Every structure is written in C-alpha cells, then in structure tokens.
Amino acid sequence: MSVLVYAEHDNAALNKVTLSVVAAAKEIGGDITVLVAGKGCGAVAEEAAKVDGVSKVLCADNDAYEHQLAENIGDLVAEVGADYSHILAAATTTGKNFAPRAAALLDVAQISEISDVIDADTFKRPIYAGNAIATVKCGDAKKVITVRGTSFDGVAAEGGSASVENIDVAKDAGISSFVGEELAKSDRPELTSAEIVISGGRGMGNGDNFEILYKLADKLGAGVGASRAAVDAGFVPNDMQVGQTGKIVAPNLYVAVGISGAIQHLAGMKDSKVIVAINKDEEAPIFQVADYGLVADLFEAVPELDGKL
Amino acid sequence: MKVLVPIKRVVDYNVKVRVKADNTGVDLANVKMAMNPFCEIAVEEAVRLKEKGVVTEIVAVSIGPKTAQEQLRTAMALGADRSILVETDEDVQPLGIAKALKAIVDEEKPELVILGKQAIDGDNNQTGQMLAALAGMPQGTFASEVNVADGKVKVTREIDGGLQTVELSLPAVVTTDLRLNEPRYASLPNIMKAKKKPLDTKTAADLGVDLTPRVTTEKVEAPAERQAGIIVGSVDELVEKLKNEAKVI
Ligand SMILES: Cc1cc2nc3c(=O)[nH]c(=O)nc-3n(C[C@H](O)[C@H](O)[C@H](O)COP(=O)(O)OP(=O)(O)OC[C@H]3O[C@@H](n4cnc5c(N)ncnc54)[C@H](O)[C@@H]3O)c2cc1C
Ligand SMILES: Cc1cc2nc3c(=O)[nH]c(=O)nc-3n(C[C@H](O)[C@H](O)[C@H](O)COP(=O)(O)OP(=O)(O)OC[C@H]3O[C@@H](n4cnc5c(N)ncnc54)[C@H](O)[C@@H]3O)c2cc1C
Numbered sequence: 257m258s259v260l261v262y263a264e265h266d267n268a269a270l271n272k273v274t275l276s277v278v279a280a281a282k283e284i285g286g287d288i289t290v291l292v293a294g295k296g297c298g299a300v301a302e303e304a305a306k307v308d309g310v311s312k313v314l315c316a317d318n319d320a321y322e323h324q325l326a327e328n329i330g331d332l333v334a335e336v337g338a339d340y341s342h343i344l345a346a347a348t349t350t351g352k353n354f355a356p357r358a359a360a361l362l363d364v365a366q367i368s369e370i371s372d373v374i375d376a377d378t379f380k381r382p383i384y385a386g387n388a389i390a391t392v393k394c395g396d397a398k399k400v401i402t403v404r405g406t407s408f409d410g411v412a413a414e415g416g417s418a419s420v421e422n423i424d425v426a427k428d429a430g431i432s433s434f435v436g437e438e439l440a441k442s443d444r445p446e447l448t449s450a451e452i453v454i455s456g457g458r459g460m461g462n463g464d465n466f467e468i469l470y471k472l473a474d475k476l477g478a479g480v481g482a483s484r485a486a487v488d489a490g491f492v493p494n495d496m497q498v499g500q501t502g503k504i505v506a507p508n509l510y511v512a513v514g515i516s517g518a519i520q521h522l523a524g525m526k527d528s529k530v531i532v533a534i535n536k537d538e539e540a541p542i543f544q545v546a547d548y549g550l551v552a553d554l555f556e557a558v559p560e561l562d563g564k565l
Numbered sequence: 566m567k568v569l570v571p572i573k574r575v576v577d578y579n580v581k582v583r584v585k586a587d588n589t590g591v592d593l594a595n596v597k598m599a600m601n602p603f604c605e606i607a608v609e610e611a612v613r614l615k616e617k618g619v620v621t622e623i624v625a626v627s628i629g630p631k632t633a634q635e636q637l638r639t640a641m642a643l644g645a646d647r648s649i650l651v652e653t654d655e656d657v658q659p660l661g662i663a664k665a666l667k668a669i670v671d672e673e674k675p676e677l678v679i680l681g682k683q684a685i686d687g688d689n690n691q692t693g694q695m696l697a698a699l700a701g702m703p704q705g706t707f708a709s710e711v712n713v714a715d716g717k718v719k720v721t722r723e724i725d726g727g728l729q730t731v732e733l734s735l736p737a738v739v740t741t742d743l744r745l746n747e748p749r750y751a752s753l754p755n756i757m758k759a760k761k762k763p764l765d766t767k768t769a770a771d772l773g774v775d776l777t778p779r780v781t782t783e784k785v786e787a788p789a790e791r792q793a794g795i796i797v798g799s800v801d802e803l804v805e806k807l808k809n810e811a812k813v814i
Contacts, residue, residue: 325731326694327703349724353706356659356694365660365779368689378783383688384582388591391783431737432703435719435730448725452813476814484743494709494723494744501603501683501743503725509813519581526791530811532803538796547794547811550803560800565814 257286257376260337261310262345262355265292265300267322270307272449273346275410278309280403281344282411283373287311289340290418293332295322301420308412313420320426323434324350330357331427337362340398342376347402347504359400366400367392371407385500385523405448406506406527440495444470447498450479452509453528455498456491457483457521459514459535459554463491468555469513472562481505481525483515499524514554517542534558566713566735567622568611569675571666571696572604572640574633575686588784600636603681605643606741609748610711611679612644619713622646624673628657628665628776634764641759642751649765653776659687661769661776663695668772670700675736677718682707682740693740703733709744 259281264271274290281288290304293316301315314336320328337343337358345351347369359366371389372380378393379401447453454473456466466480473480481498482491498505500523510528515521517533517540525531526545533546534557543549550557576582577597585592600608614620625640625648627633637648651665670678678700683690697704705711705720709728712719713735721730723742751759769776797803807814 323729326697326706330694330698349707349722352690353694353704356691357698357704359691360660360663360695360698363660365658366689366691366695367780368691382788383785384576384591384686385688386788387582388584388785389788390785392780393783394780396779429703431701431734433732435732437724437727437729439727488744493727494742495725495727500685500688509807509811520578526788530807530813531791531794532807543796544793545791547792548803548806549794549796550800551796552800557800561803564800564804 257284257342258340259284259286259288259342259344260340261288261290262333262343262351263290263292263300263304264346264348264350265294265297267294267297268299270300270303272410273348273405275307275413276405276408277344277346277403278307278411279408280370280373282309284342284376286341289314291316291333291336293321293329295319305418305420306414306416308415310416310418313418315420315422316425317422318426320428325432325434326354326357327429327432328427329354330361331429332425333358334361335425335427336423342399342401344401344403347404351402355400355402362398362400364396364398364400365394366402367394368402369404370401371404385519386526387519404504406504440493444473445477445479447479447481447496447503447505450507452476452478453481453505453507454478454511454513455481455483455515456486456513457515458485458489460486460491466492468558468562472558475562475565483521512542513558515542516540517545566620566676567624567673568614568620569670569673569678570607570611570623570625570640570645571678571680571692572608572625572627572636573601573681573684574598574627574629574636575601575684578602578685584785584787588786590782590785600639601681601684603683603741605748606745607679607681608640608643608645609746610741613746614713615644624648624675626651626666626669628653628662630654637764638759639751641762642756643749647763649767651767651769651772653769655776656778657776658778658780659689659691659695660779661774662692663699664774665769665772665776666696667699668774677736678738680738680740682742693738697738702736702738704738705731705733706740707742708739709742711739711745
C-alpha cells in the first residue's frame with residue numbers, strides 16, 4: 257500500500273487541514289507521499305517534509321498550478337497518482353474541485369468526506385446532512401478519497417524528515433484561466449480549525465449587528481461563523497457559512513446566536529464538544545442539541561456575556 | 566446555445582430521514598421526494614440565460630427510477646423545453662451517472678451543462694466534476710455568478726477563503742451554489758403545459774454505459790445522539806457553567 261496525500265496550501269504555507277489528511281493516511285497504512293503543487297511553493301514542500309509520518313514529498317512547481325485550477329491539478333494528480341493505491345485530499349473547496357476529476361480520469365469511484373477509516377477499503381462517511389452514517393466499501397483497485405478534516409486529529413507538524421523531490425510534470429489543459437479572487441481578510445482564527453466558534457443567524461438582523469459577535473470573539477480568540485440565512489441576507493460573506501453545504505466545524509465551544517437550528521445548520525456543527533445556544537424562542541430546535549441554552553434576547557445577552565468575561 | 570441540466574430526485578430537504586432498524590439504509594417509504602435544491606438553482610439559471618437570449622434550448626436529464634419523471638416534469642414547468650430520463654433501478658453512483666451524462670453530452674452537444682454542486686442525500690459533490698473530466702471540459706464549481714460572453718463563460722465561485730473568478734472556454738460544466746439565484750415557483754398554467762412537453766426514456770444499454778455500483782454500502786447507522794443539555798437561567802449561570810463545568814473558557 258502507498259498513499260499519496262495532496263497538500264493544501266496558498267503557495268506560502270501548508271494549511272493545517274493537511275495534517276488531518278496525513279492522520280487519515282496513517283490509519284490506512286503504507287508509505288505516505290505528499291504532493292505539493294503550486295507556484296513558488298518550495299517553502300511549502302520543505303514544511304511538508306517535516307510533517308510526522310511522511311516519507312517523501314513531491315514538489316510540482318509550475319505556473320499552471322498557481323491557482324489550483326481543477327483542470328490542471330486533476331490531470332497532474334491522475335498522472336502522479338497512478339503509482340499509488342490511495343489518493344487523499346482534504347474535503348475543502350480545493351479538494352472537492354479537483355479530486356472527482358482525477359478519479360474520473362483514473363476510472364475509479366471517489367469516496368467523499370470520510371469521517372473514519374475502518375480498513376484500507378472500508379470507510380465511514382456522513383450522508384443526508386449527517387442524519388445517517390454509511391459504512392462503504394470500495395472495490396476499485398485505487399481509491400480516491402476526500403477527508404473531513406474535523407474528524408481526524410492532525411499529526412504533528414514537526415518531527416519528520418522526508419526527502420523533497422522536484423517533479424517536472426507540467427499539465428496545462430489550456431481550457432480555463434484564473435481571473436481574480438476576493439479573499440476574506442481576517443485576523444480571527446480560521447473557522448474549521450478555531451477552538452471556539454461564535455455564529456450568528458437571521459436573528460442578528462443585519463450585518464452591522466455582527467459587531468457584537470466580533471467583539472466577543474476577539475475576547476475569546478474565537479472564529480466567527482453564520483447560518484445560511486445570514487449569508488443569503490447579505491449580513492456576512494459566504495465563507496462564513498457553517499452547515500451541510502458550507503463549512504463543517506467541530507470546535508471545543510460553539511456558540512449559536514439567533515440561529516434556529518435547521519438540520520442543514522446542525523450538520524455543520526453538531527460534532528462540537530460543547531454547544532451553547534442563545535435564542536429568544538424557547539421552542540427553537542437548536543436547544544435540542546445545545547449543552548447550555550439561554551432563552552434571551554441576543555442584543556441583551558451577548559453584550560452582557562461580553563462584559564462578564 | 567443549448568444547455569443540459571441534469572437533475573436528481575431526492576428526499577425533500579425538510580424531511581429528517583431515519584435509519585432503518587436493520588441498518589441497510591435509510592427509510593424512504595412514504596417519504597416526500599423532490600428535486601434536489603441545487604438542481605432547482607441549476608434549472609433557474611438555465612431559464613434566466615434563456616430569458617436573456619443567451620440560451621435557445623434547455624434539456625433536462627435525470628438518471629434514476631421511473632418516478633424521476635415527476636422531477637423532469639417540474640423542470641419543464643420551470644422552463645426546460647424537453648427532457649430525457651435514463652431509467653434504472655440501480656443504486657446509481659456519481660461515476661456511473663457522469664458516464665451516462667457524457668453519453669448524452671455526445672449526442673446533444675450542449676455548450677453548457679449546469680448541475681447542482683451536491684445532492685442533499687448522497688452529499689457526494691462529484692458528478693459535475695467527473696462529467697467535466699470525462700468530456701474534457703473545464704468546470705466552474707460552486708458558482709455564485711455565471712456570465713456567458715464571447716464564446717466563454719466567467720464563473721464566480723464560492724471557495725473556503727472567499728470568492729474566486731475563473732474564465733472557461735465553451736463547452737463547459739458549471740455547478741451551482743446557494744447564492745447563484747433564487748428559484749421561481751412553477752405556475753399552474755406552466756405545470757399544465759409541461760405535461761405536453763417531450764420526455765424521452767432511454768436505458769443505460771441504449772447509451773452503452775455500465776451503471777454497476779463501484780462502492781457498496783455495508784451498513785448505515787444513526788449518528789451518535791447528543792445528550793440533552795440544560796437551560797440556564799442567566800448569563801451569570803452560563804459563564805459559571807462554561808468556566809467550571811465545561812471548562813471551555
Ligand atoms: C439545500 C439547502 C442547503 C442548506 N445549507 C445550509 C447550510 O449549510 N447552513 C445553514 O445554516 N443553513 C443551510 N440551509 C438553510 C436552513 O434550512 C435554514 O433555513 C437556515 O439555517 C436558517 O438560518 P437561521 O437559523 O439563521 O434563521 P431562522 O431559522 O430564521 O432562525 C432565526 C432564529 O433567530 C432567533 N431570533 C430572532 N431574533 C432574536 C433575538 N433578538 N434574540 C435571540 N434570538 C433571536 C429566532 O427565534 C430564530 O430561532 C440550507 C437549506 C437548503 C434547502
Ligand atoms: C444509504 C445510502 C448510502 C449511499 N452511499 C453511497 C456511497 O457511499 N457512495 C456513493 O457514491 N453513493 C452512495 N449512495 C448513492 C448516493 O446517494 C447517490 O445517489 C449517488 O452517489 C449520486 O451522488 P450524489 O447525488 O450525492 O451526487 P452529487 O455529485 O452530489 O450530485 C451533484 C449533481 O449531479 C447531478 N446528478 C446527481 N445524480 C443525478 C442523477 N441521478 N441524474 C441526473 N443528474 C444527477 C445533479 O445535478 C446533482 O445536483 C448511497 C445511497 C444511499 C441511499
């Protein structure tokens with residue numbers, strides 16, 4: 257067995273989610289190789305070489321990979337991956353974008369968003385917004401898998417001493433190009449790795465009112481999320497959406513403020529260790545999953561909480 | 566320009582599914598079925614492109630049981646011109662669906678294929694990307710904005726860090742995210758008209774594709790239930806519990 261892990265990064269630093277993917281790879285067993293594809297991504301390859309459990313790093317440094325375009329990365333992974341029994345990527349918007357392409361090119365199934373490794377062919381994955389957990393077995397000779405980061409504790413970022421090999425595989429499909437991006441700038445911790453997440457819903461009323469959550473979050477070193485309703489209403493940007501079709505989070509503490517607790521929202525946060533809900537409607541379904549519920553007007557409760565911490 | 570819109574029949578998003586007692590799957594007997602919400606957004610986008618004069622024909626397609634005709638009729642009531650059902654009772658999986666769609670793309674030669682980013686039952690988020698790879702097309706996944714001009718399509722994508730815009734040559738695959746549009750409801754006259762629109766039925770054998778599942782489901786379990794918590798009486802009590810009982814702050 258040999259596992260190829262696709263590294264998630266921004267050409268400058270390795271994204272922590274990759275440590276969780278390596279953890280899943282370790283559970284599968286066999287040699288672990290990390291593929292770093294990007295432009296000017298040498299530092300990322302060096303970082304990946306230090307990750308615990310990694311035996312080799314392949315670095316594909318090429319203009320065609322700068323923006324992780326799925327057409328180019330899919331071709332690259334299908335070619336490099338041909339030598340491995342398992343190909344793993346994080347279930348992020350990058351992994352979800354190219355991995356099915358690579359799987360189709362290799363004529364194998366993809367197993368999406370695994371939350372557990374049973375053996376080298378058998379995995380658990382949530383379906384129906386996490387209302388059921390399926391154990392699935394894949395008969396294909398090669399397995400292409402995306403990994404739910406929050407389900408695996410990341411391996412240590414230091415301690416390994418893998419070799420780095422530069423590979424000269426340039427795949428430019430020439431059918432897509434990068435135009436631009438608008439990335440959210442925030443000094444707060446990233447949602448999927450934050451220890452504490454505070455999320456606001458439609459009950460926040462408008463975008464300006466999110467200030468009271470940001471203030472509380474900064475005091476606690478927390479990330480800030482939102483429900484779909486808050487994103488759809490334009491209160492906050494899409495990258496803050498937590499849920500079945502947004503981000504999956506599992507912090508030590510999740511505070512849901514003015515969120516009713518629709519199943520699609522719960523799918524994204526119910527694996528949090530401790531859940532607090534602040535809602536003025538005592539019947540709100542969020543209270544059924546909350547460890548601590550506070551029936552109150554959020555515009556009074558949140559500032560009071562802030563003041564008492 | 567022709568657009569192909571693949572749609573899937575799924576459990577209605579309001580239904581909280583229950584796992585069967587024998588752990589073979591989820592109980593779908595007498596459960597309300599509907600068009601996958603992301604597919605509704607795909608149909609709506611195609612209809613808007615037609616209203617703008619960019620698109621001339623919309624073909625809806627579904628791979629699934631005979632009952633998926635209902636969702637194809639809905640798509641036609643919303644504005645699709647005709648539809649194709651690839652009838653099968655197999656537990657179809659994304660790679661098989663993508664192969665069937667590729668065969669339809671070869672026949673229909675659409676300039677654009679618009680799919681949902683994920684189906685809310687399987688939650689796989691694969692089909693569009695697989696079809697794009699098999700057809701050698703570029704892809705704009707998780708789209709929140711789609712602009713067709715000068716033989717290209719510009720797609721703004723919802724990514725983990727924010728938004729990214731890519732430009733794709735046509736033909737291309739687009740998969741929809743929640744913010745792309747707000748789907749309309751079908752009007753009664755349009756529902757009546759849709760009954761007369763053409764619906765072709767084919768089989769996988771007609772298309773020369775093999776839909777045999779590659780992944781078998783060994784068992785399906787209910788997730789671990791959370792222990793019911795408590796309602797605290799005040800902010801002070803909440804702070805005390807978080808500090809001393811849960812020890813998370
Ligand atoms: C295909 C699909 C995918 C979806 N994906 C997601 C997803 O990924 N994530 C997601 O979150 N949703 C998702 N949804 C939407 C989901 O079904 C709900 O509509 C959404 O989560 C509701 O958001 P909300 O709880 O903020 O709003 P509401 O349900 O409107 O709840 C607002 C709550 O705020 C409370 N409130 C109002 N004012 C105050 C106040 N002053 N003080 C205290 N409490 C107050 C109210 O009592 C209420 O409970 C999806 C839906 C579909 C169909
Ligand atoms: C209990 C249970 C467990 C299952 N476990 C697995 C499993 O582990 N692995 C697995 O691969 N499948 C599994 N399936 C099957 C799975 O539910 C899906 O039917 C199938 O895999 C398609 O995936 P998806 O709909 O999530 O695709 P996605 O890739 O999420 O769908 C995206 C888009 O593709 C298009 N599309 C999808 N299906 C069709 C279709 N039939 N016709 C036309 N267009 C379509 C739609 O536009 C849709 O919005 C399971 C089913 C059940 C009931």
